[in-house]
Amino acid sequence: MPFTIVRDDITRMNVDVIVNAANTTLLGGGGVDGAIHSAAGPSLLKECMTLGGCKMGQAKATKGYDLPCKYIIHTVGPIWNGGGFGEEQLLSSCYKNSLELAQELGCKSVAFPLISAGAYGYPFLDAVRVALQSISEFLADSEMQVTLVAFGLKTLMIDEENFEEIKRYINELSIGQFGEGPRHRRLPDALTDPQPETTTEELVCDAEGFARAVTKRMAELEIDDKELCRRANISGSLFAKISGGSGQLTKPQALGIAAALAEDTGSAEKLLRLAGYSFSNSERGDVVVKYLFDKGITDIVEVNRTLFSLDAGLLGEIW
Ligand code: AR6
Numbered sequence: 001m002p003f004t005i006v007r008d009d010i011t012r013m014n015v016d017v018i019v020n021a022a023n024t025t026l027l028g029g030g031g032v033d034g035a036i037h038s039a040a041g042p043s044l045l046k047e048c049m050t051l052g053g054c055k056m057g058q059a060k061a062t063k064g065y066d067l068p069c070k071y072i073i074h075t076v077g078p079i080w081n082g083g084g085f086g087e088e089q090l091l092s093s094c095y096k097n098s099l100e101l102a103q104e105l106g107c108k109s110v111a112f113p114l115i116s117a118g119a120y121g122y123p124f125l126d127a128v129r130v131a132l133q134s135i136s137e138f139l140a141d142s143e144m145q146v147t148l149v150a151f152g153l154k155t156l157m158i159d160e161e162n163f164e165e166i167k168r169y170i171n172e173l174s175i176g177q178f179g180e181g182p183r184h185r186r187l188p189d190a191l192t193d194p195q196p197e198t199t200t201e202e203l204v205c206d207a208e209g210f211a212r213a214v215t216k217r218m219a220e221l222e223i224d225d226k227e228l229c230r231r232a233n234i235s236g237s238l239f240a241k242i243s244g245g246s247g248q249l250t251k252p253q254a255l256g257i258a259a260a261l262a263e264d265t266g267s268a269e270k271l272l273r274l275a276g277y278s279f280s281n282s283e284r285g286d287v288v289v290k291y292l293f294d295k296g297i298t299d300i301v302e303v304n305r306t307l308f309s310l311d312a313g314l315l316g317e318i319w
Helices: 031-040 042-049 087-104 124-139 160-172 187-192 207-221 225-232 236-243 251-261 265-274 284-294 300-309
Strands: 003-007 017-022 059-063 071-076 109-112 145-150
Touching: 003 124, 003 300, 017 031, 031 042, 042 059, 059 087, 071 087, 087 109, 087 124, 124 145, 124 300, 160 284, 160 300, 207 225, 207 236, 207 251, 207 265, 225 236, 225 251, 225 300, 251 265, 251 284, 251 300, 265 284, 284 300
Parallel strands: 003 145, 017 071, 017 109, 109 145
Antiparallel strands: 059 071
16 A cells, blocks of 8 residues: 655644654653644543553554544654664654554554654654655555655755755756755745646556556566555555556556566656656656666655655655
8 A cells, every 4th residue: 555755744634543753651742742732632641641651662542532533643762872772673663563553443544753853863864764664564565545744844855965966957957946945945835836747748548558568567577466566656456457457547656657667767658658648857756757767766665755855746646
């Protein structure tokens, strides 16, 4: 099942469960914890007082009270202490245990903040990497919609050098408006920015040809449908439609599948055309994807965190 990254306030998320980056007392605090307690109302603290705290890396659930979600899962991230004290494994456990608990509660959609990336001092890009890797590993076997919520101005999820290089590449193709990166943008602009158009050149979709090409390439790569879904960031039900040769894919879905299967940019383009699309030099997202594919970067986590950092739409089955 797919993941996405959004820029938002987690208390506004319309999902079955949101995750709180709490402390071991579970009795509230600052940051996202404070925001969740104020938005959920005082009954949340009353329930938290009955839970007896929570260990680092573990997770406990409460009701959602005044929030739009049914449940809140409280997890305790590691306090960054240089990286040699099991921080990565603890942080990864926070995501894994929260996702397993969400599954036990029968939830179909979950939203995470970037655990430990605030007061607990985990280096931001490392916190992003651990979050996305842990989520992606879980999704390899489970059906859940997982949203990673980035908050505030600091939402550049790739390193600065990489960001500058892609920015230069986009500007060279003169489609830029890239004087300012997302880090320097005011949040309201970023929140209201329209998503890039998903289609430019409308080609005819050959759903059966696409299905045949996907099946053939999966056999060559010796990957099963679960692995394809993980690599393409799509759900099992969408895969069933694709392999049945029915339905029109969106361009982000087709590009997700191209990322999963294509050998190079040329073969990605061929797949894309069967789905009725082509790469466009006037769409920032397409330019970034092409740049990454040209460099052999097709890992969906890498591709999507780069796209997010450049304010472009993500690949896969994005809701
Ligand atoms: N929505 C989404 N993300 C948010 C929000 C929000 N409303 N508010 C902050 N963030 P932090 P930690 C982001 O400090 O590092 C508390 O006092 C924030 O920008 O909330 O795990 C607890 O009680 C950052 O990226 O959590 C603990 O004592 C991320 O959430 C301690 O802080 C996490 O920042 C936990 O520290």
